[in-house]
Amino acid sequence: MSHVAHWHSPVLRSVRPVVERSRHVSVSAAAVESVASWLAYEELPFPRNLSTAPYDRDEDPDRAIDLIMLVSCLNFAFTDFDTGEKFVVERDGVPLVDTDGMSACIHDALADGVPLLDGSYLAQVSRDDLDRIFRGSITMPLLDERTRILNDVGRVLVDHYAGRFHRFVADCAPAMYAEGDGLLERLVAEFPRFDDVADYHGHRVLFYKLAQLALWSLHGAGLVAIADLDRMSAFADYIVPVALRVMGILDYAPQLEQAITDGELIERDSDQEIEIRANTLHATALLADAVNARRPEHLRVVIPQIDFRLWKHYHPTFWPHHLTVTTMY
DSSP states (O other), rough: OOOOOOGGGGHHHHHHHHHHHOSSSSEEEHHHHHHHHHHSSSSOOOOOOOOTTTSSSSOOEEEEEEHHHHHHHHOSSOOOOOOOOOOEEEEEEEEEEHHHHHHHHHHHHHTTTOOOOOHHHHHHOHHHHHHHOOOSSSTTTTTTHHHHHHHHHHHHHHSSSTTTTTHHHHHSSSOOOTOOBBBBHHHHHOGGGGGGGEEEEEEEEEHHHHHHHHHHHHHHTTTOOOOTTGOOOOOOOSHHHHHOOOOEEEEEHHHHHHHHHTOOBBBBBHHHHHHHHHHHHHHHHHHHHHHHEEEHHHHGGOOHHHHHHOOOTTTOOOOOOOOOOOOOO
């Protein structure tokens, strides 16, 4: 195993015991090498403005930070868990799915004067308010949970950061980890919404999907230069495991494979769900190592670039992904 910086991150250290004890999910080292043998020669660009699409770039950096952090709070569960139908909105004849659809709704609400970036508004926003804002092909899933999240986040912002996320960001060290003062460390400590952890047979597992994605988005938008991107993991969601499964890197036990194919719910914090997410993080780190071993030093990538390549290409796929009722991804 490589000993580059990402293997020493708290997230990847925490998933290793899960990988070693997994009974439902495994990683094929041979498939990692096979995929890296061609993936290494793709462009693998550093994406920009991930969380602001389909917005125009806001010239006010403070407002742009507030916007990315708001989207990050709500960036989960866009599929109806009963019907399997996705949340879609249409703008200018173009269907916008999942996060893009939600972002379009936020854009429209801000244009109409709804103060969605203000913590005092978020602290008292109601389910009915959000139902009016997020008009799409289906009712936005988990609206009650989204309301509670925004209420909780809004109260923290009002109580400590004059109601705005950019003040929180400015108050932190511009790194994920900085002896407790890093953006990731403080985000998960001060905003329970981002504290994405699980218990696996008494072992505490850190995933931090949305928290890390928020910081990746801030960095990609040129708003905050995160000093330790090489300690960032992939973002354990629904789509990246599908990409790894199709590529043969992840292998599922027959019972889990059938449950996913049949659209059965995989319970949050079950062994199956934790193992899918943990092995996803482990596999993408292995893949980053294998890709970098084939690239010159000036073209080496960080794990989120591998994540983005997998997510971008497999987000529209019809291959079934696991379904878990959660607000964490």
